[in-house]
Amino acid sequence: xxxxxxxxxxxxxxxxxxxxxxxxxxxxxxxxxxxxxxxxxxxxxxxxxxxxxxxxxxxxxxxxxxxxxxxxxxxxxxxxxxxxxxxxxxxxxxxxxxxxxxxxxxxxxxxxxxxxxxxxxxxxxxxxxxxxxxxxxxxxxxxxxxxxxxxxxxxxxxxxxxxxxxxxxxxxxxxxxxxxxxxxxxxxxxxxxxxxxxxxxxxxxxxxxxxxxxxxxxxxxxxxxxxxxxxxxxxxxxxxxxxxxxxxxxxxxxxxxxxxxxxxxxxxxxxxxxxxxxxxxxxxxxxxxxxxxxxxxxxxxxxxxxxxxxxxxxxxxxxxxxxxxxxxxxxxxxxxxxxxxxxxxxxxxxxxxxxxxxxxxxxxxxxxxxxxxxxxxxxxxxxxxxxxxxxxxxxxxxxxxxxxxxxxxxxxxxxxxxx
Amino acid sequence: xxxxxxxxxxxxxxxxxxxxxxxxxxxxxxxxxxxxxxxxxxxxxxxxxxxxxxxxxxxxxxxxxxxxxxxxxxxxxxxxxxxxxxxxxxxxxxxxxxxxxxxxxxxxxxxxxxxxxxxxxxxxxxxxxxxxxxxxxxxxxxxxxxxxxxxxxxxxxxxxxxxxxxxxxxxxxxxxxxxxxxxxxxxxxxxxxxxxxxxxxxxxxxxxxxxxxxxxxxxxxxxxxxxxxxxxxxxxxxxxxxxxxxxxx
Numbered sequence: 001x002x003x004x005x006x007x008x009x010x011x012x013x014x015x016x017x018x019x020x021x022x023x024x025x026x027x028x029x030x031x032x033x034x035x036x037x038x039x040x041x042x043x044x045x046x047x048x049x050x051x052x053x054x055x056x057x058x059x060x061x062x063x064x065x066x067x068x069x070x071x072x073x074x075x076x077x078x079x080x081x082x083x084x085x086x087x088x089x090x091x092x093x094x095x096x097x098x099x100x101x102x103x104x105x106x107x108x109x110x111x112x113x114x115x116x117x118x119x120x121x122x123x124x125x126x127x128x129x130x131x132x133x134x135x136x137x138x139x140x141x142x143x144x145x146x147x148x149x150x151x152x153x154x155x156x157x158x159x160x161x162x163x164x165x166x167x168x169x170x171x172x173x174x175x176x177x178x179x180x181x182x183x184x185x186x187x188x189x190x191x192x193x194x195x196x197x198x199x200x201x202x203x204x205x206x207x208x209x210x211x212x213x214x215x216x217x218x219x220x221x222x223x224x225x226x227x228x229x230x231x232x233x234x235x236x237x238x239x240x241x242x243x244x245x246x247x248x249x250x251x252x253x254x255x256x257x258x259x260x261x262x263x264x265x266x267x268x269x270x271x272x273x274x275x276x277x278x279x280x281x282x283x284x285x286x287x288x289x290x291x292x293x294x295x296x297x298x299x300x301x302x303x304x305x306x307x308x309x310x311x312x313x314x315x316x317x318x319x320x321x322x323x324x325x326x327x328x329x330x331x332x333x334x335x336x337x338x339x340x341x342x343x344x345x346x347x348x349x350x351x352x353x354x355x356x357x358x359x360x361x362x363x364x365x366x367x368x369x370x371x372x373x374x375x376x377x378x379x380x381x382x383x384x385x386x387x388x389x390x391x392x393x394x395x396x397x398x399x400x401x402x403x404x405x406x407x408x409x410x411x412x413x414x415x416x417x418x419x
Numbered sequence: 420x421x422x423x424x425x426x427x428x429x430x431x432x433x434x435x436x437x438x439x440x441x442x443x444x445x446x447x448x449x450x451x452x453x454x455x456x457x458x459x460x461x462x463x464x465x466x467x468x469x470x471x472x473x474x475x476x477x478x479x480x481x482x483x484x485x486x487x488x489x490x491x492x493x494x495x496x497x498x499x500x501x502x503x504x505x506x507x508x509x510x511x512x513x514x515x516x517x518x519x520x521x522x523x524x525x526x527x528x529x530x531x532x533x534x535x536x537x538x539x540x541x542x543x544x545x546x547x548x549x550x551x552x553x554x555x556x557x558x559x560x561x562x563x564x565x566x567x568x569x570x571x572x573x574x575x576x577x578x579x580x581x582x583x584x585x586x587x588x589x590x591x592x593x594x595x596x597x598x599x600x601x602x603x604x605x606x607x608x609x610x611x612x613x614x615x616x617x618x619x620x621x622x623x624x625x626x627x628x629x630x631x632x633x634x635x636x637x638x639x640x641x642x643x644x645x646x647x648x649x650x651x652x653x654x655x656x657x658x659x660x661x662x663x664x665x666x667x668x
Contacts, residue, residue, distance in 0.1 A: 006531045010528070325522070
């Protein structure tokens with residue numbers, strides 16, 4: 001139809017402003033949907049960090065704090081669990097497996113974690129994935145260490161390299177356990193979880209490097225050499241936390257209550273999934289703010305489109321007078337302008353989605369590597385489709401504004417164009 | 420309702436194609452400009468030249484005649500239809516069917532092709548489409564008119580309207596007004612942007628195609644030197660009383 005072809009040619013005639021308008025809409029759509037994708041991706045990534053662990057036990061503290069330091073290596077433990085208590089708990093009949101962890105030391109900013117070799121079998125991430133060794137094997141000697149993929153990559157370590165563990169968590173701690181160096185026995189494959197940024201040693205090793213320490217400092221005049229320490233009893237006196245897997249999920253709450261009510265020592269047992277929900281409740285406000293900002297960007301882009309159409313309206317008044325003279329109704333002119341806005345917004349939205357997926361595909365490995373966030377590339381969810389629909393609808397409604405203005409102009413102009 | 424098609428020009432015997440009486444009009448939203456037409460008739464086949472300086476109400480008169488605006492009172496009978504009583508949509512359709520309009524300048528949609536510009540009115544008028552396709556395709560009819568108006572064949576096919584000279588644009592506009600043989604051709608100062616020689620050439624062509632189509636021509640101009648070509652010349656003041664009331668805001 002000629003009128004549609006002419007309307008298209010009119011738009012094509014203004015291709016530069018039209019393209020910029022489409023791009024502005026595209027970027028805003030990309031931002032809005034992208035924020036949503038990253039948000040859900042981050043949640044999924046956090047949720048994927050620990051799988052198959054039913055309970056985490058630590059000294060009594062906030063559930064969130066316990067989860068953050070035991071799994072995500074964020075923050076510090078407030079207290080320890082005695083070894084005796086740990087052994088008591090591990091006797092509970094519901095328990096399938098229990099892995100102790102001991103934190104508090106670091107190596108060049110990476111946390112050192114004492115544990116048992118069970119950890120490499122029991123720790124699951126991304127639902128069913130277990131830890132795999134890229135090179136080497138679990139620790140067998142007292143001073144063996146297994147390092148995460150990021151530790152190896154950033155510090156350039158190979159199997160057999162000697163590393164020195166620093167006391168405390170500062171990246172430049174000058175209190176070093178330099179009398180008892182470790183040897184890299186294994187390097188774990190990349191997981192996209194905090195495991196990549198952890199140095200794993202045996203619980204006994206943690207005990208060994210602290211035999212001649214007390215209250216965070218070397219005991220003056222006492223020095224136990226690495227060889228001497230091997231002959232000592234290195235049963236740990238305390239651990240930081242323990243990961244527990246149960247035989248039956250039905251026992252989770254029973255055991256959780258039993259641990260929380262343990263009389264000898266104040267303890268906390270948490271469910272990782274439930275505690276993550278608590279975390280989302282906390283960061284929800286920030287997410288809402290981010291979503292609001294991206295919604296405002298969409299509004300800005302729509303305003304830009306309205307401005308673009310309005311500014312071209314004046315020069316298009318002749319076009320409209322001509323259309324009126326050949327019998328076009330004002331309603332036809334109105335619908336042409338609304339159709340133009342609709343076309344711009346739909347093209348903008350589609351371009352935005354294409355840009356978003358291109359960016360996600362392009363940046364996914366980088367984000368995974370640098371932030372440990374694995375953003376899954378999935379088709380648009382229904383909620384995102386609803387957002388898109390709302391944007392298109394808002395754009396068409398916004399397009400009514402210049403269209404109604406043109407409608408009034410074309411009624412008032414009559415046969416001539418008045419300026 | 421359509422008037423009988425009279426090919427020969429016979430002004431005295433011809434019936435009225437336009438009859439206005441008691442028309443009162445004021446632009447509502449703008450200045451207090453008012454226009455009144457007590458009695459005005461136009462006979463079929465007439466070539467009327469309306470003379471008046473700019474701002475004298477010529478555009479308002481043409482807007483009333485073509486039904487782009489409606490008067491507050493009075494009737495405007497065109498081909499026995501009182502367009503003042505038609506709905507907005509019906510008036511738009513009526514205009515598309517019965518009027519061919521040539522503007523002073525900027526007549527064409529600049530990005531459209533020559534042929535699309537000429538064929539545009541047929542999208543809004545089934546009568547004109549029927550007449551334009553009576554002897555073949557609408558495109559062939561458009562090409563015939565354009566050739567008659569002196570547009571080279573090479574321009575008809577592809578050129579965009581913006582690439583034409585002003586004189587060529589006016590001739591394409593004339594072809595658009597004439598396609599499908601609407602009974603009334605309105606020309607609003609169509610020659611004011613042309614130089615003297617091209618004015619004459621354009622009017623020669625326009626008169627020839629209007630005569631061939633048997634249409635009635637109403638042309639508005641401030642240039643009285645064009646008068647000899649027309650069957651009737653009238654200053655707008657003879658037809659309409661205009662008034663710019665005091666107390667304008």
